[in-house]
Every structure is written in structure tokens, then in C-alpha cells.
Amino acid sequence: MTAHATTPEHLxxxxxxxxxxxxxxxxxxxxxxxxxxxxxxxxEITYGEHAGAFGNIQPVFVPVLLMLSAGKFALxxxxxxxxxxxxxxxxxxxxxxxxxxxxxxxxxxxxxxxHHAFAGGVIT
Amino acid sequence: xSDHAHAxxxxxxxxxxxxxxxTFIGSECMFFAxxxxxxxxxxxxxxxxxxxxxxxxxxxxxxxxxIIEIPLVTAGTAVLLFSSFFVVLALYGAQRGNRxxxxxxLGATIxxxxxxxxMQVYEFTHFVHKGLTLQTNLFGASFFTLTGFHGTHxxxxxxxxxxxxxxALRGQLPPENSINLEMAALYWHFVDVVWxxxxxxxxxxx
Numbered sequence: 001m002t003a004h005a006t007t008p009e010h011l012x013x014x015x016x017x018x019x020x021x022x023x024x025x026x027x028x029x030x031x032x033x034x035x036x037x038x039x040x041x042x043x044e045i046t047y048g049e050h051a052g053a054f055g056n057i058q059p060v061f062v063p064v065l066l067m068l069s070a071g072k073f074a075l076x077x078x079x080x081x082x083x084x085x086x087x088x089x090x091x092x093x094x095x096x097x098x099x100x101x102x103x104x105x106x107x108x109x110x111x112x113x114x115h116h117a118f119a120g121g122v123i124t
Numbered sequence: 125x126s127d128h129a130h131a132x133x134x135x136x137x138x139x140x141x142x143x144x145x146x147t148f149i150g151s152e153c154m155f156f157a158x159x160x161x162x163x164x165x166x167x168x169x170x171x172x173x174x175x176x177x178x179x180x181x182x183x184x185x186x187x188x189x190x191i192i193e194i195p196l197v198t199a200g201t202a203v204l205l206f207s208s209f210f211v212v213l214a215l216y217g218a219q220r221g222n223r224x225x226x227x228x229x230l231g232a233t234i235x236x237x238x239x240x241x242x243m244q245v246y247e248f249t250h251f252v253h254k255g256l257t258l259q260t261n262l263f264g265a266s267f268f269t270l271t272g273f274h275g276t277h278x279x280x281x282x283x284x285x286x287x288x289x290x291x292a293l294r295g296q297l298p299p300e301n302s303i304n305l306e307m308a309a310l311y312w313h314f315v316d317v318v319w320x321x322x323x324x325x326x327x328x329x330x
Contacts, residue, residue, distance in 0.1 A: 080313050
């Protein structure tokens, strides 16, 4: 048993571990800032004033943007919301609805795309 | 009986209040998923302008510029991300009985929240002046609904953080009650991660 495990905070939360230090929070903040800057830079070189500077990157724009966004989401959830250190039950309670949410977004997008492409659908 | 004793009595061994806020956040994920998916399926389906990224000339000859302003929203996004960083430092201070650290960073978080709300109020007003309302087209309806609900969540978060700030100023937020600030911080982080998704989907994707 570690020295931490005998503090009142850890007696109250037996499955939780020590939260990160301010140094770790600063490093995560820097990475989040860089990822946001990359998102905007990606937009600029794809559609903005510098469009075409790196060739035609439109086909990879959305996938890369979604990956950067997912990275930011994961960093905030893991380190700032302490899911990395806290009980796995909290992770489950958060991730399970998140999976349902992602499935809903993808399913609706596919359904409407199918409707539009094959059923001549006009959304009214 | 103390808060810690209550926490130990739960079947999971975890604090029920924290489990409750995580369950609430999980339900909010599905709520925002419905709004985001609505925005996504209606994207580029508007029959009339103004449009987010393209100029448009109405049948009457009126010219409308692209309506989205990336620099302003990027600033708002950065501020919201920094506010997540600030509130986690406030919680760090609260858990260690560092009142000065808690109050300082909590105040900074609240200021960031006000900046974001101000940014959104300016943006909405600007859009209405440019001819985009909730009734104008599919983009207007889905945009104002999605970002409006997010803005409402930010406003509720700011009010929650202000109550924590007042409690901290009164000395009513000792380390053993830091769970109260942790719940507010978790909600605030959730509002942040929702924007992390909304920002690229609404503002950057064409």
C-alpha cells in the first residue's frame, strides 16, 4: 500500500489513484493548443488563403481533422477529467453512451446519404 | 456523519455524486449527438443563403458574403480549452487546501467562460444582421440549435462556477468538500469536449 492510500481522500475513493501534477496539466494544455493550431492551419492550406500550397489535400482534410479532434477529446477526458486515474466504472459510464452517440451520428449520416443518392430524396 | 463516511457506504465504493455526474455527462453525450447528427445530415442542403462558406446572390440580386468567421471562433475555442486547464488547476488547489490557488484559477475560468459567451452573443448578433436567422434555411436552423444549446450549457457552467467561487471566497469549500468543485469541473470539461467536436464539424468542414 502506498503512502497515498491512507489519506482521507483515498479512503473515500479506494479505486481512484492520485491525479496528475500541474506540470502534466501544462504539458496537456500545450498539446491541446498545438492541435487546435494544426486544425486551423489544415483549414488554411486546404480552403483558406494558402489553399494548394501543399497540393490537393482535400481528400484527407476531413479524416485528419476528425483525428485531431478525437485526440483533443481524448486528452481532455483522460487527463483533465481524470479518467486515466479514476475508477474504470466512470470510464464505462462515459464511453458506453459515447459509442452510442457515435453510432447515431454515423448511422444517420449513412441513412440520409443513401436516401439522397438512391431514393432521389429531397429533405423537406 | 462526514462526506467520506457516506462515500464508503456505496456498493461501488465510489462517491455516488461523482457517479451521478458521470451518468449525466453520458446522457448529455447522446443529447449532443442528436444535435450534431442533425447538423451533419442537413449540411450543404440549404436551398437559399446565406451559406457558411460560400457567397450567395439572392434572386432579388442581394449579395451575401460567406457567414462563418474562423479567426473569432478559433479565439473562442482556444479560450475554452485554456479554461479547462484553469479549472483543473483550481481543483488541484481545492484538493490541497490552497485557497489562493483555487480562487485565482476559478476566477480565470469564469472570465474565460464570459469571453466565450460574449463571443457567441457577438457571433449570433452578427449572423442575424447578415440575414441568417433560425428560420432562414436548414443551415440557420441546425446551426443556431446546435451552438445555441452549447452556449446554454456554457452559461449554466459559468453560473455553477460562480457559485463555487462564492463558496470559495466564504471559505466554505474546504478540501473535504472539493468533490463539489470536482463535479462542476467535470461538467465544464464536458462542455469543452463538446466544443472540440463542434468546432471542426461546424466551422472547418466545408
